[in-house]
Amino acid sequence: MKLSDKIAAHPTHPFYTFEFFPPRTDQGFDNLLTRISRLSTLDPIAISVTWGAGGSTKDGSLDLAGITQADYGIDTILHLTCTNMVPGLVDDVLRIAKARGIQNILALRGDPPRGQEHWTPIDSRFSRGVDLVKYIRSSPEFSPHFCIGVAAYPEGHPDNQTDDDRNFAILKEKVEAGADFIVTQLFYDADRFLLWLERVRRQGISVPIIPGVMPIQTHSSFLRVVSLCGIQVPPSIMTDLEPIRHDDQLVKEYGIRLAVDIIHKITGNGGVCGVHFCTLNLEKSVQLVLERLRWVGGSPNIRNKLIADSPVPLLPNSELVVTPATATTKAAAALTSKTTAEIEPPGQGELNNAATWDDFPNGRFGDYKSPAFGIQDQWGGLALSVHAVHPDWGHPASMEELTNLFLRYLDSKVTSTPFSSSPLSAESQTILHQLKALTRNGLWTVCSQPAVDTLPSTDEIFGWGPRGGYVSQKAFIEFFSTEEVVDKIEKKIRSNEGRSVHYFAANLQGCFKSNVQEEARNAVTWGVFPGKEIVQTTIIERESFLAWKEEAFSIWAEWASFYPPGSAQRATLEEVRRTRWLVNVLHHDFKDPGALWNFLADFYS
Structure with a gap:
């Protein structure tokens, strides 16, 4: 089903989408399918599958999106970028997606091809996200079938964070070319997002806008994402994180609370009715955020299990504290972040479940x-x-x-x-x-x-x-x-x-x-x-x-x-x-x- 139609069916009730990427190993791929199956019980309006940096995971993206859509029956949004798109490949991908029942495309320019400092097109027809939108909309074969989404950057595009007028003009061009919805880059400043949203609406852009939300997992991964995406973090958040940066359990708990607070603020004024979770192929934080928002029903087992597994006792009426991870880094910090498997109750090895x-x-x-x-x-x-x-x-x-x-x-x-x-x-x-x-x-x-x-x-x-x-x-x-x-x-x-x-x-x-x-x-x-x-x-x-x-x-x-x-x-x-x-x-x-x-x-x- 087209995402625009599903959103129209949720005029007031909050909705959410989950984003996943194709894992690097066959075992990871198989186990992600199991994870997606579990998360689908939370009733996301759709899931999205990334295309991969530099188009590096094309086959994995098509396989994952095809399985979730055709075999699992979950409405899937396939990310599609201009990066490394040799002539004819866009048509091939769209035909495969159509054959597998995928009706939703997120059209992106994409990151520079690997080994290049600046973005350069492979197929001269596709150098910007709007080119993909125009191409799909001009095709009698593809236009009736696909609902198209585009990206927006509340804090400015990484390549252009100073010229707001140009960023708004580009977004409006993509919508006028035929985009049906907008997914934003993640952010942590809710007030700034709301100001940006107000200005977007003043530009006459009326299609649904789905804000990107990523719960903080560890202090080191948070800093890396902030640096990578050029995100401006309110000083109060950095101040809050400083005394707990070495306690992974507290950092993750803080990330859950922060995500809940941000979502409450941005959905409370009627400007947006749903959010897009960047899951990083993880699940527990998303589950807990939705639990605390009371956006999911029939899932007390999630909370009961996490309470039973919590390494510290919960005080009456206290918020849930989740299980830990580590964020220590090695000589090559970008390559060696420590990670922890979810701790299991006695009798269930964490490597076995x-x-x-x-x-x-x-x-x-x-x-x-x-x-x-x-x-x-x-x-x-x-x-x-x-x-x-x-x-x-x-x-x-x-x-x-x-x-x-x-x-x-x-x-x-x-x-x-x-x-x-x-x-x-x-x-x-x-x-x-x-x-x-x-x-x-x-x-x-x-x-x-x-x-x-x-x-x-x-x-x-x-x-x-x-x-x-x-x-x-x-x-x-x-x-x-x-x-x-x-x-x-x-x-x-x-x-x-x-x-x-x-x-x-x-x-x-x-x-x-x-x-x-x-x-x-x-x-x-x-x-x-x-x-x-x-x-x-x-x-x-x-x-x-x-x-x-x-x-x-x-x-x-x-x-x-x-x-x-x-x-x-x-x-x-x-x-x-x-x-x-x-x-x-x-x-x-x-x-x-x-x-x-x-x-x-x-x-x-």
């Missing part, structure tokens, strides 16, 4: 079977995309210059690399000497963590989860190196000295080496909390390593693409991509903080 998998942003070290595996931003990207070469990176034209860049990052002389969007974490500072020693010897480190033997969950550097618990972790290191180094590590592991060491290594050509059994899962970070089973938040295993390997080598390609063919910079970066290996080494003796570094001493002595 798919209904309650990770309910927090699940980075590349989370459970690869989770529907949220690999997410680092709202568009479903696993890793940092280069997009633009940062001036602080310089223009490395040799291996020595690359080594110098990684060293300058470790010395905090630059705040990012192509593999990390954030400065070096306080945790990584505790092993700075070892990281620098490895890097000076050509082992360019991108991820790491030191060993920790039982610290309070409130520890300023290593703590995560709710108060009253204790956390531990094994040391690991991840780096790019030559094949010679891989061979030496492999040889050393075969000796008695390597009996407590596991490793993964892979290159661009698909060669893979490891001493880890195929189905083995190394939990390298865990927490013990009162009344709960052990929570394993950081997992290193084959599937997630190989998924990240593809991204890691694509970053080298993107970086190289900024330099002309034949240049020293391009030749160097392409040589790295062609000849280097990505290596992950972990040591299981977490009681000895020096165990891993002693094992690797031959590589930096």
Whole structure:
């Protein structure tokens, strides 16, 4: 059914839509379908499926949208972007969507294609979202079938946040071209949104507007989304978060309350009748927000279960406090956010119950079977995309210059690399000497963590989860190196000295080496909390390593693409991509903080 018709059937009763992205792994895809099935019992008016950054998940998007629409009978909105749309592909996608019963399209320009600083069209007919709207509306084959939505940016488009008049003109052009509804970028300033909404209506734009809402999950993921989307956060929110930023349970609870407050404010004046939830493929926060809004009925079991599972007792008439996650970051903060699976009652292992998998942003070290595996931003990207070469990176034209860049990052002389969007974490500072020693010897480190033997969950550097618990972790290191180094590590592991060491290594050509059994899962970070089973938040295993390997080598390609063919910079970066290996080494003796570094001493002595 067309979304515009469904909205017309809800003139006063609030409605909501849920947004999902195609997971990176087959297991995650299958388990997302189960998660969507559960969330569909909350009666969303529709769900939407993203197209993926740079059009990178086209097939997954079509498969997911086709299954939810045709097999599950859930009205689905397929995101469609102009990015990487080769001639003929728009028609192909629209025909597939039509054949699968999908009647709703969200027409977007999309992010720049991977490896490009600025957006450039592949098919000259499609350079803006409005071009897609016009094309669909001009087609006798597609126009009668599809309801079309477009995006709006209450705080200005990321490419144009200063010229409000132009932004309003672009939005009006899209509506006049035939858009039936508008979905906004997420925001956290309700007052500013309402002022923007009032101005939109004064422009004569009368189609339904669905505000984008994303409950805060962890402090680190919140900061990343704010930076990525250019969102302006009211100072009061940042002030509220500051004293609780290290308590993941309290941050998530605050995020739920904030989402409820924002939705109450923006729907209370009659300007909007529904909201669009950016779920990040998660479920518990959305459930609780809808519960507290009293927008869903017949779901007391959700609240009863969460009360039973709550790690702290609820006081009479108190708000529900939800279960924890962690937001500690490693050497490459954008790639290593810790994540926690939803804690289960005794007798149900958190890795065994798919209904309650990770309910927090699940980075590349989370459970690869989770529907949220690999997410680092709202568009479903696993890793940092280069997009633009940062001036602080310089223009490395040799291996020595690359080594110098990684060293300058470790010395905090630059705040990012192509593999990390954030400065070096306080945790990584505790092993700075070892990281620098490895890097000076050509082992360019991108991820790491030191060993920790039982610290309070409130520890300023290593703590995560709710108060009253204790956390531990094994040391690991991840780096790019030559094949010679891989061979030496492999040889050393075969000796008695390597009996407590596991490793993964892979290159661009698909060669893979490891001493880890195929189905083995190394939990390298865990927490013990009162009344709960052990929570394993950081997992290193084959599937997630190989998924990240593809991204890691694509970053080298993107970086190289900024330099002309034949240049020293391009030749160097392409040589790295062609000849280097990505290596992950972990040591299981977490009681000895020096165990891993002693094992690797031959590589930096």
